[in-house]
Amino acid sequence: MNKSCQDLRPMLSDYLDGILERKERSELEDHLQNCPDCQHEIETERQVINILTCLPYQICPERVTQKIEDATDSMGKPYPYKIKRQFHFDFYHWKPLYVGFALTLIVILILLKPFRPHNDGIEDSVSQEDLLKARNQAKWSLAYIAEVIHDAQKQAVDDVLMNELPKTFRKSIRSTFSIVKGEKK
Amino acid sequence: MNQNKFKILLQEQRNRVFSYSCYFLRNREDAEDVTQEVFIKLWKNMHKIDKRKIVPWIIQVTHNCCIDRVRKRKSVKETPKYVSSDNLDKIMVKTEKQADPELSFESNETHQILLSALHTLPERTKSMLLLHYFQGLKYKAIGTLLNTDAGAVKVAIHRGRKMLREKLTPHFIELTERCSDE
Numbered sequence: 001m002n003k004s005c006q007d008l009r010p011m012l013s014d015y016l017d018g019i020l021e022r023k024e025r026s027e028l029e030d031h032l033q034n035c036p037d038c039q040h041e042i043e044t045e046r047q048v049i050n051i052l053t054c055l056p057y058q059i060c061p062e063r064v065t066q067k068i069e070d071a072t073d074s075m076g077k078p079y080p081y082k083i084k085r086q087f088h089f090d091f092y093h094w095k096p097l098y099v100g101f102a103l104t105l106i107v108i109l110i111l112l113k114p115f116r117p118h119n120d121g122i123e124d125s126v127s128q129e130d131l132l133k134a135r136n137q138a139k140w141s142l143a144y145i146a147e148v149i150h151d152a153q154k155q156a157v158d159d160v161l162m163n164e165l166p167k168t169f170r171k172s173i174r175s176t177f178s179i180v181k182g183e184k185k
Numbered sequence: 186m187n188q189n190k191f192k193i194l195l196q197e198q199r200n201r202v203f204s205y206s207c208y209f210l211r212n213r214e215d216a217e218d219v220t221q222e223v224f225i226k227l228w229k230n231m232h233k234i235d236k237r238k239i240v241p242w243i244i245q246v247t248h249n250c251c252i253d254r255v256r257k258r259k260s261v262k263e264t265p266k267y268v269s270s271d272n273l274d275k276i277m278v279k280t281e282k283q284a285d286p287e288l289s290f291e292s293n294e295t296h297q298i299l300l301s302a303l304h305t306l307p308e309r310t311k312s313m314l315l316l317h318y319f320q321g322l323k324y325k326a327i328g329t330l331l332n333t334d335a336g337a338v339k340v341a342i343h344r345g346r347k348m349l350r351e352k353l354t355p356h357f358i359e360l361t362e363r364c365s366d367e
Contacts, residue, residue, distance in 0.1 A: 013343040052318035060203035
C-alpha cells in the first residue's frame with residue numbers, strides 16, 4: 001500500500017455513502033482506476049452494503065397475527081384519549097377574580113365600620129404633656145443604646161488590632177495609625 | 186383508530202417487526218413473542234401516538250423489546266437457542282427475486298455468513314447496522330432512538346461495515362474462485 005492509499009482509504013466509507021466533496025471524490029476515483037487494492041476493498045464493502053440492504057423480509061406466521069388479533073379483541077377498545085382540563089394556578093388568568101374579591105372585602109369592611117364599638121379609653125386619659133415626655137425619654141434611651149453599641153464595637157476592633165493580629169501586622173498598623181494604648185486616634 | 190385500521194397496520198408492518206426481531210435475536214420463537222408484544226403495546230397506546238409517527242414508534246418499540254429480550258437472556262443466563270449454521274437456511278425465505286436456484290443458493294449462503302458475522306459484532310453496532318440498512322433509518326433518527334448523536338452513529342456504522350467486510354472477504358474470494366472455475 002503506498003502513501004496515497006493510506007490517505008484515501010478513510011474516505012472510502014464516505015464515498016460509498018455518497019457524501020464526499022466533489023474534489024475529493026474525483027481524486028479518489030482517479031486513484032481507484034490505478035489501484036487494484038483499493039478497488040477490491042471498495043467492491044467488497046459495496047457487496048456488504050448490498051447484502052445488508054437486501055436482507056429479505058421474514059414472513060410473520062399467521063398464528064402470530066391471529067394471536068395478536070385475539071388479544072386485542074379480548075382487550076376491547078383502547079381507552080379513548082381525552083384532553084384533561086387542567087386547573088392553571090396562574091395569577092394573570094385569575095386576576096379579575098382576585099380584584100373582585102378584594103373590592104368586595106373592602107366594601108364589607110366599610111359597611112361594618114359604623115358598628116365597631118368606639119374606643120375612648122386610653123387616648124383621653126393621657127395628657128399631651130405626658131405623651132411628649134414619654135416620646136423624649138424613648139428618644140434618649142435609643143440614643144444611649146446606640147452609643148453603647150458603638151463603644152462596644154470600637155473596643156472589639158481595638159482588641160483585635162492589639163491582641164489577635166500577628167506582631168508584624170501590628171507593627172505596620174502602628175506605624176501607619178500610631179495606635180497607643182488608652183488613646184483613640 | 187378503530188380495529189379495522191389496526192388490522193390493516195398489523196398486516197402492513199408485521200413482517201417488518203418480525204424480520205427485524207429475527208435478525209436481531211436470531212431466534213424465531215423470541216421474534217414471534219416480540220412481534221406480539223409490539224402490536225399489543227401499539228393497541229394499548231394507540232390513542233397516545235401521533236398518526237404520522239406510528240411507523241417510527243413501531244421500529245423504536247421493536248428495538249427496545251429486542252434489547253429487553255437480550256438483557257433477559259443475559260440475566261437468566263439461559264442458553265439462547267441460536268439457529269445453527271446447518272439449519273440457518275430455515276430462517277431465510279426464498280423470495281421471488283431468488284427464483285434461480287443457483288442464485289438462491291449463493292445468496293442464501295452469503296446471507297447466512299453475513300448473519301453469522303453480524304452476530305459477532307457488538308450489540309449496539311449490530312442494531313445500528315440493521316436499523317440503517319434493513320429498516321432504512323437515517324443516522325439522525327438512529328441517534329435519537331439510541332440516545333446518541335448522528336456522528337457517533339456514522340462512525341459506528343462505518344466501523345461495523347469494516348468488520349463485516351473483513352469477515353466476509355474470504356467468502357467473497359471463494360465465491361469468485363468458484364465462478365472462475367465454472
